[in-house]
Amino acid sequence: MTKDTAALDVVGVDKVFGSGPGIVQALDNVSFEIRDNEFFTLLGPSGCGKTTLLRLMAGFEQVTSGNIFLYGEPLEALPPNKRPINTVFQNYALFPHLTVADNVAFGLRMLGQNRSDAEARVADMLRLVQLEAMAGRKPNQLSGGQQQRVALARALAPAPKVLLLDEPLSALDLKLRQQMRIELKQIQRETGITFVFVTHDQEEALTMSDRIAVMSAGRLQQIGRAEEIYEAPRNRFVADFIGETNLLEADVISNNGAGTRVRIAGGLEIEASGQAEPGRAHVSIRPERFSLVEQGLPCTVEQMVYLGTDTQHLVRLSDGTLITVRTQNAHAAQVPFGPGDRAALHVDPGAARILAD
């Protein structure tokens, strides 16, 4: 029953491009579920397979092995034009010879909707993306942000069961991108359509998504809510890719049920969440979980970078390990350390996390 309620169910999907020496394994045994009405993000660096996965869902590529189900129905046999899934393309792919209204109406016309219903739907969609005034324009008379909205309206108009978005914000400037993040999330809530959003921008993923799947090298690395991924990264890749972190080598001292006691650089012994076998392990500690104080683990400040809301210090421990420390400038008066100063490092209890590999 749970299988049937999943909007998209990806089961053991492999995708191989080419053959012989030029063979590329784009996806390696990827399985996960996307829930109904979810804003789901596929996050990873370029070449991680996230766009390939999106193209498999849309039907532009065929799986090498495995299956994808849409509300329990296998998608394999359906060509793209038979799938109730629409896509917002990375460079929008608006039809240049059609007006904005005709672009938005395209899917409705193909589905055979009658003219007056289609016109009403187009008007609704243009209102949703605030482009009513642009209905008669051609795409090349619009700004990038407006084209992006037309692409969104066009893909939403046929009321797809799932909307796929392939890095739709990457061509916009920062201000517009931030605004569109909020709007996209709002539109997703209003329409109740399941969104699958592909991006390499972790900030985008963290701000919009209900759940995030982090991918790397064709494999699913971790799947979870934004705070799970950020606070409890499962492995080094996720810890490093999502936000900034200090990846430190550690000696495992003891291991009780709740956590693990480790010794990190500089001889500091701390409790870390997560399990590890005795021996060597990696821990991740976020820069904002460190602070610079007068008394504690001695260190030397190497660099200081002012970042507006935060100040970042790069400090060196006695054994040479470099650690990034980030302090909110609300407390700036408490961090009077500049380059060359001797200081002491404090770690928040519970900040350290053991990484699987």
Place this chain on the structure above:
Amino acid sequence: MAGMMSARTDGGATYAPQRFWLMLPSWAVISFFLVIPVGLMLVYSFLTKEFRGGVEWTFTLAAYDQFFVDRGLFGDEPPVIEWTYLSIYWRSIWQAGLATILCLLVGFPTAWFIATRPERSRAFWLFLITIPYWVNLLIRTVSMKFLIRDTGPVNEWLMAMGVLTEPITMINTDFAVQLGLFYSYLPFMVLPIYASVERYNFALSEAAADLYASRWTTLWLVVVPAVRPGIIAGCILVFVPSLGAFLAPDLLGGAKNWMIGSLIEDQFKGAAGNWPFGAAAAMVLLTMVLLVLIFYARNQARGAR
């Protein structure tokens, strides 16, 4: 005029002398290759013919009269429309139009095929298309004649395979002329369409499929509008020279299947030797082609608006 000049504040006045010299080469080329030859033909078409070529500088409408009006063998009957030349024109338009359609039907898929090959092999395929055109058109047309004549390889193969018991006559037919035109001008269709398809954003086809369009619908509603400039350029490049072609109708069509080109050629080089009439025939053709192009240009302007 003065108002226009003053409205253009800086650049216009400063560069006026240079502009004259910079535009001179263009004007020289256009004059020498376009205005003067066509003007000369226009003038010739209103002059009196001299026996066996050449003109006499006396104004007359005789050439156009001969083209359009039939006054009987001795010129004393009531004037009626002369159908001899108009029917040659009609056959030419029909043949050129058919050649254009056939070239489009074969050229579009060919261009599409080449443009969708990996980038490295495209040059190779284009090269293959152009290889036959390194050989002179006359030679190629003659070789086509050898191929399709009654005792040529096509008939012989078909008979050897038992498809035919006696050769079918292909030479000196409309079919042979059509084959010659198609063969001569196919690359002029392939190359411009190729250039358009190569620039085509294939994501548009994916977007159409994503929005429930079938392959055919995508072709008609998305691909054709996007590569339309290439298709139109190809059609003009095939239609216009086909209309004026004389090698294919002469060599493959024989005396009964003349086209406009053959008629005009005959006036200047052949037995007829009537320069003013040849010039008038050329002017009628030019006027027709211009009308078609103007009609197209106005359509384009309306579409763009």
